Amino acid sequence: MTVLARLSDPYETIRAEAQAVAAELQPIAVTADARSDVDPEVLAHLRRSGLMRYTVPAAYGGAFPQVDPFAVCLVREQLMAVSSHADSLFALQGIGSFALAIAGNDEQRQAWLPGVATGDVLAALALTEPAAGSDLKGITTTARFDGASIVIDGHKSFISNAGAAGFYTVLARETLPDGTSGLSAFLVPANSVGLTTTSAPELIAPHVLGDVVFDGVSVPETARLGAPGHGIGPVLATLAVFRVSVAAAAVGLAQRALEEAARHAGTREQFGRPLVRLGPVAGLLADSWADVAATRLLTYEAAQLARDDPRQHLEHSSLAKLAATEACCRVVDRCVQVMGRWGLISDSRIERCFRQARAMRIYEGASEVISLGIARQLATEVG
Numbered sequence: 088m089t090v091l092a093r094l095s096d097p098y099e100t101i102r103a104e105a106q107a108v109a110a111e112l113q114p115i116a117v118t119a120d121a122r123s124d125v126d127p128e129v130l131a132h133l134r135r136s137g138l139m140r141y142t143v144p145a146a147y148g149g150a151f152p153q154v155d156p157f158a159v160c161l162v163r164e165q166l167m168a169v170s171s172h173a174d175s176l177f178a179l180q181g182i183g184s185f186a187l188a189i190a191g192n193d194e195q196r197q198a199w200l201p202g203v204a205t206g207d208v209l210a211a212l213a214l215t216e217p218a219a220g221s222d223l224k225g226i227t228t229t230a231r232f233d234g235a236s237i238v239i240d241g242h243k244s245f246i247s248n249a250g251a252a253g254f255y256t257v258l259a260r261e262t263l264p265d266g267t268s269g270l271s272a273f274l275v276p277a278n279s280v281g282l283t284t285t286s287a288p289e290l291i292a293p294h295v296l297g298d299v300v301f302d303g304v305s306v307p308e309t310a311r312l313g314a315p316g317h318g319i320g321p322v323l324a325t326l327a328v329f330r331v332s333v334a335a336a337a338v339g340l341a342q343r344a345l346e347e348a349a350r351h352a353g354t355r356e357q358f359g360r361p362l363v364r365l366g367p368v369a370g371l372l373a374d375s376w377a378d379v380a381a382t383r384l385l386t387y388e389a390a391q392l393a394r395d396d397p398r399q400h401l402e403h404s405s406l407a408k409l410a411a412t413e414a415c416c417r418v419v420d421r422c423v424q425v426m427g428r429w430g431l432i433s434d435s436r437i438e439r440c441f442r443q444a445r446a447m448r449i450y451e452g453a454s455e456v457i458s459l460g461i462a463r464q465l466a467t468e469v470g
């Protein structure tokens with residue numbers, strides 16, 4: 088099916104590179120996407136491919152001087168079209184390490200980021216807690232200076248790559264010298280004494296996910312990312328670069344579902360003609376193609392704005408995420424309908440798309456939550 092958005096280099100080359108890697112992953116995608124732990128074959132494949140270098144700055148083995156959200160989007164679009172497991176292993180490298188890349192000291196960056204770029208070290212971002220989801224002000228994990236080091240206590244839940252990551256970027260509440268408290272960010276190696284992980288409940292679309300418990304975990308002051316009480320800064324910067332990439336993953340998944348449904352509708356005949364020539368089915372397919380094409384263009388535009396000035400354009404990334412993830416669920420639902428009973432067969436491509444689409448409307452900012460910022464931005468722009 089025609090890809091509407093034309094790209095200039097290096098982006099066309101990146102898209103082709105990611106597409107080739109995704110095609111090679113195709114034979115192992117069903118098994119990999121059913122796993123809640125890291126599939127060693129997929130990881131080895133991603134390592135060999137060199138794609139993970141797009142998640143890290145060039146000074147530490149990455150591809151571009153600064154992480155380029157557009158490049159990340161192009162890779163995610165292609166990987167997600169084939170395997171959600173591969174997509175999330177790729178994306179987490181950037182999501183988990185970006186705070187370190189922009190707010191860590193050079194020694195920490197040298198220690199961790201080259202391994203992230205090759206895929207030898209997996210990264211994770213630990214924000215969510217049992218009582219703190221959309222509202223990070225509810226974080227109760229604590230960090231306190233004991234005179235020699237920072238001691239962290241608390242419980243993070245639903246953390247991607249928990250148990251597999253080499254380090255966690257952790258947001259914790261710290262009491263500051265003036266007696267107030269604020270959220271501070273820290274880099275915590277996974278092998279720290281007192282850090283344990285447990286698996287999370289199995290999701291409708293499996294994901295490498297778990298809880299991380301910090302029981303008196305001690306890290307040096309140099310593990311801090313950003314100023315004391317201002318750890319939310321590097322976290323927001325992470326979202327500014329990576330939120331739009333969720334939109335790209337949604338576009339890739341929707342495109343794949345649409346291709347499956349269009350193929351089916353072109354060959355299956357009912358009432359003496361292929362389904363595609365029955366008006367309502369044609370409408371479902373046409374509306375879906377319009378959704379995919381429109382959200383791809385919106386996503387690419389938001390990714391290029393984010394590349395030029397990520398913080399300035401967070402609301403554009405949010406808009407792309409909102410539009411693309413909501414459209415993806417609509418498209419996949421229509422595609423299941425077009426496929427009839429074949430759309431319901433467990434672990435068929437279309438059924439996997441149906442399950443995999445859903446979480447994207449919840450993580451990295453639930454649709455309703457990001458709508459608040461988008462509406463505020465709209466009101467500002469119209470004056």
Ligand SMILES: Cc1cc2nc3c(=O)[nH]c(=O)nc-3n(C[C@H](O)[C@H](O)[C@H](O)COP(=O)(O)OP(=O)(O)OC[C@H]3O[C@@H](n4cnc5c(N)ncnc54)[C@H](O)[C@@H]3O)c2cc1C
Pocket residue numbers: 211212213214215219220221222244245246247248294296446449450451452453454455456459
């Ligand atoms: C597959 C997956 C991977 C994840 N990986 C990570 C990870 O790596 N690291 C991490 O820290 N977390 C991770 N999470 C957790 C994720 O960030 C949270 O699920 C998300 O922030 C939403 O929080 P919640 O689930 O507690 O929902 P809640 O905050 O309880 O919200 C529930 C619903 O209420 C509505 N709502 C909430 N607040 C508002 C508001 N202000 N206005 C309007 N409506 C609102 C929304 O509809 C929302 O979906 C992951 C989650 C999933 C599903």
